[in-house]
Structures are given as structure tokens and as C-alpha cells.
Amino acid sequence: MTTSAQGLHSHVLATLGLAITAGEYPPGTVLRTDELAQGFDVSRTVVREVVRVLESMHLVESRRRVGVTVLPTESWNVYDPQVIRWRLAGADRPRQLRSLTVLRSAVEPVAAGLAALHATPAQCRELTEQALGMVATSRGRQLEAYLVHDIAFHRVVLNASGNEMFARLGDVVAEVLTGRTHHHVMFEDPDPAAVTLHVQVAEAVRERDAVRAEALTREIAVGALKELDVLAP
Amino acid sequence: MTTSAQGLHSHVLATLGLAITAGEYPPGTVLRTDELAQGFDVSRTVVREVVRVLESMHLVESRRRVGVTVLPTESWNVYDPQVIRWRLAGADRPRQLRSLTVLRSAVEPVAAGLAALHATPAQCRELTEQALGMVATSRGRQLEAYLVHDIAFHRVVLNASGNEMFARLGDVVAEVLTGRTHHHVMFEDPDPAAVTLHVQVAEAVRERDAVRAEALTREIAVGALKELDVLAP
DNA sequence: GGGAATTAAAAGTACTACTTTTATGTCACA
């Protein structure tokens, strides 16, 4: 069983959420609470609580005398980390990775600029450290170790921006980077140019050079976009 | 009563969600299901369903033998439209408006650039129309009418970008613009420079000039940021 | 053929009984 299930609720939620985001139930499909309860062999209580959660994610809509209707993609809360995880686990993972990468390319440069203004000395240190870690692991097929530093690096930048909305994208970035590493056929070491750019971003932030930090991060983003355009048609 | 309440669930959810996001229950506060049920004079069933939803927003965490614990701000799903609405209605509205505006300033320029590449003829037309509407209502204290066009304009840009994540920020932008208009003391007409910029963005998109569309939108964003720096200390 | 009244299906709500987890306090033993 792949769906982490400590508790009936979690299990049903994960299963249903995954199925819906995977497009298993096309929009407009109506599910009946009692049928779901029977299908999962749980009480109606459990199903109702699950439906309420799915409703809050705008994946479904529950109406009396009708049932639980699956909503079209456009109404989904696509920023909900849970929804993101489900979608990344499902069929349209490539599409999802692309739109998230575009989001990154918009947000991260601005975040880096702000980080240059707001980063604490500790954050500057952490940033440099992670960048050096990236350099150290950038050769010789140490992709997993590299990934850890890469994620940590971007997390620090987002946090140091001082903007709550940016900071909360740390998980998204982590998912994207992980997805990329694990789907890239894992043959090649990371692009040396990208590694250098990260080091330079750390430098720029340390020197409080917002403009440079933003520009450099934009270059990183462009690289990520290019890479993706190659991957997907 | 200000909390829209068709159904017990909605009522309890709105009340509790608002209270928590307003910081009425400091992080770490534990609420007991039965007490809530008594307090709201509803069944435990209703409270449980509400708690499950709040849990999915990471506003609270429910643990056996402990109760429902209010989580710190850092864990909240700050991108959940519902959470955003609650917070905008609460005490830290100014802070919230600022962080959302920064997010806009990062996203919208990129979205505009993409819109220039992907916008359909219909979207181009719509964009021009809204921009002209802004011009028409930009003088003589027609702030409400202006706001409608402004919101529509930005929504079209975000939709036309073709990126799902951007498109879903339409509501956020609408909230921010509305909040701004309604809190600006409503004396002055909109900045003529901003109006002109919108017209030019529509032009650039129509002419498929991505670079120009992005640059112009960035100017609009800078304006919005400046305005906010004046508003809040 | 159209509109009003009826019906029934499904979700919403309530209540009650029971299970499971687990924080905390107790007691025995070293």
C-alpha cells in the first residue's frame, strides 16, 4: 500500500484525493456518501469528514439530493501542498512540474533580491555553506547529496526574503527539485554554470547587492526553464 | 451577523477560522471538541468536521488525549483563499496586503510576458477593452467602476499567461485591489501614469511583445509597492 | 403544454455507544 494510512480518515482522504487529482473521476462525476462508505468499508462519518476536507480544497462540491460532485481542475486549490503532492504523484506530473517551475522562475529572483536586503548574518552564513556544499557534491555522481544542498539553499533564500508567501513556497521548490533530479536519467552531474551561479548568489546576498542577487537568480531560473523545455514537448 | 452562515458547518467554520487567523487563540492553545460543541451549541459531529477542515489548512492539529492545538502562523496554508480572506478581514490586514502585493509584484510581470505569447485574440480584445474602461473611469471619483475594470484587467492577464498557478492568483489580486481601493481614503482619482501603463500593457500583449509587456507590468508593480510603503510604516 | 403540488433521494444534523491512543501519575525496584 502506497498511501500512508495511520487512521481511516487519512487513508480514505489520500485514496480519494489521489484518484480525483489523477482525473480518475472526470469533472461532473457524482459520488454518493453511502456508496463511498461501503466501498472503503468505513462509516459514513469518516466519509463525510473526508468529503468536507476535499470540499475545502475545492476538489468536490457536496449538494443535497445530488451527491458529491467532482469539480473541474480550474476550481481546485492548486496551491494546497496536499493537492500539489497528489498531482505530482499522478499522471500529469510533467505538466505540473512545468507550471511550478514557471512559478519558481517568477518568485525566486524577487525573493533573492529581498533576501539581499533582509537576510540575517546567520542566514548569509547558511547560504554560503549550502552553496559550497553544492560545489563539493557537484561532481562524481553525488546527485542525492547535491539535491539536499540545492533544496536547503533555495529554502534559505525564500525564508530570508522575509515574505511569508515566498517562505511558504519552500516545500514546492523542494518537490520540484526532487522531481527533477529523480526524473533526469541521473547520468549527468549538475550543470557547472548553475553551481557557479548559486555561489555567486550567496555572495551577492552577503554583500547586500539586491540587484545582482535578483539577476543571478533569474539566470538560474532561465536555466531551469530551458532544461524543462528540453524534457517535455 | 457578518459570518455567512447557510448551514451550521459553515457558520462554525467561519467563526473559528476567523478567530484563529485573527490570533484570538495564540499558538499552542488547546481546544476541546466537546467544549466547542457546547460553545457553539451544535453536535460534536459538526465540530469534528470543522476541525478536520481547519486541520487540512494547517491552522490546527488534533491529537488524541490532548485536544485540538492551534498551530503557529508558519504552518498555515497561507495560499488557501479562505485563509487569505479571513486574514484580510482580521487585524493584520495591512501586513497581509503587503506580503500579497510583493507576491503580485513577482508574479504579474512574468505572467504578462507569457500572456503576450499565449493570449488568444479574444483575450487581447478583452484586455484592451478593460484598459479603455479604466481610462474612461479614471477621473471624477468613479473609483468603484475603475476597480471593476482594474480587477478584470489583471485577471485576464493572469489567465492569458496559460499558467495554472498564475491563473489561480486572480482572486488574490482581486482582494488586494479591492482592499487598496477601500482603504485608500477614496479622495484621489487613480494615478494617471498607472492608467497609461495598463493601456500600454494591453498594446504590448496585442503586439506579442513579451519583453515590453513584462517591463511595463513591472512598472505597475513598482508603483503598487511604493504606494504601500507610504501607507504602512 | 405549463405550472403547482407531491414525492423521494441524498446530504445534513444529532446522539449515543464504543474503541484507541497516549499523557500523566503511581508504584515498585534498584
Added chain:
DNA sequence: TGTGACATAAAAGTAGTACTTTTAATTCCC
């Protein structure tokens, strides 16, 4: 006196049932 195993009870989790409310759809009357 401190420490670890054990017992206790508190609170959430689950189940089942009975009832209410809404409302789509059918029927029936004009």
C-alpha cells in the same frame, strides 16, 4: 532518590442509527 514499568483516565477516533432538511424530479391538475 531516581528510574523504569505499569495502570489510569481523558480525549479524540469510529460506528451506527434515527431524524431533519433541502431539492431534483415526477406527477397531476388546469
